[in-house]
Amino acid sequence: MTESLLQRQLESPESAVQRFREYLASRPKPLRFTEAQRQMIHFIFSRHNHFDAEQLCAELDRANLNISRATVYRTLNKLVNAGLLRRVQLGNRVAYEHDYGYPQHEHLVCDQCGRVIEFEAPQLEAVYEGVCRQYGFQPSRHNLVVRGTCGDCLRAHSAKCRLDLILAVPTPAG
Ligand SMILES: [Zn+2]
Numbered sequence: 001m002t003e004s005l006l007q008r009q010l011e012s013p014e015s016a017v018q019r020f021r022e023y024l025a026s027r028p029k030p031l032r033f034t035e036a037q038r039q040m041i042h043f044i045f046s047r048h049n050h051f052d053a054e055q056l057c058a059e060l061d062r063a064n065l066n067i068s069r070a071t072v073y074r075t076l077n078k079l080v081n082a083g084l085l086r087r088v089q090l091g092n093r094v095a096y097e098h099d100y101g102y103p104q105h106e107h108l109v110c111d112q113c114g115r116v117i118e119f120e121a122p123q124l125e126a127v128y129e130g131v132c133r134q135y136g137f138q139p140s141r142h143n144l145v146v147r148g149t150c151g152d153c154l155r156a157h158s159a160k161c162r163l164d165l166i167l168a169v170p171t172p173a174g
Pocket residue numbers: 110111112113114115149150151152153
């Protein structure tokens with residue numbers, strides 16, 4: 001599940017396709033663009049979320065797109081190499097998300113329900129910059145993940161605690 005706080009217009013699937021074709025053509029040995037790749041790019045770039053390869057396979061199946069698992073895995077690698085997708089470590093899983101035309105952001109990951117919340121915090125940029133300068137380090141990108149419990153899970157938990165408390169109160173003997 002993804003909550004995107006970045007209400008940015010996504011790049012259109014067609015422009016993602018265009019960029020991918022340019023990438024394939026630019027290889028030392030140009031690679032063929034296939035119908036399965038086009039379907040995958042349209043599927044992935046028509047919404048923003050964080051997904052892993054197995055989830056994507058299941059969703060493509062549900063959408064009646066007949067794309068083999070091997071093709072899905074191979075194409076995901078190519079999309080990363082083409083700069084269209086990036087891999088992010090979210091807690092204990094690795095997920096893919098849009099890179100092309102999507103701003104740098106950080107993540108909150110709920111350990112209870114797996115929800116991923118995106119946020120932008122310009123204040124962090126100054127901190128990263130200062131730390132990198134201190135170590136003479138050239139940053140290329142960053143990915144801050146804050147793990148914990150989301151608001152919904154906290155509320156569900158406190159509601160359950162209240163219920164437990166009510167049930168635990170002995171009823172007066174009649
Ligand atoms: Zn949660």
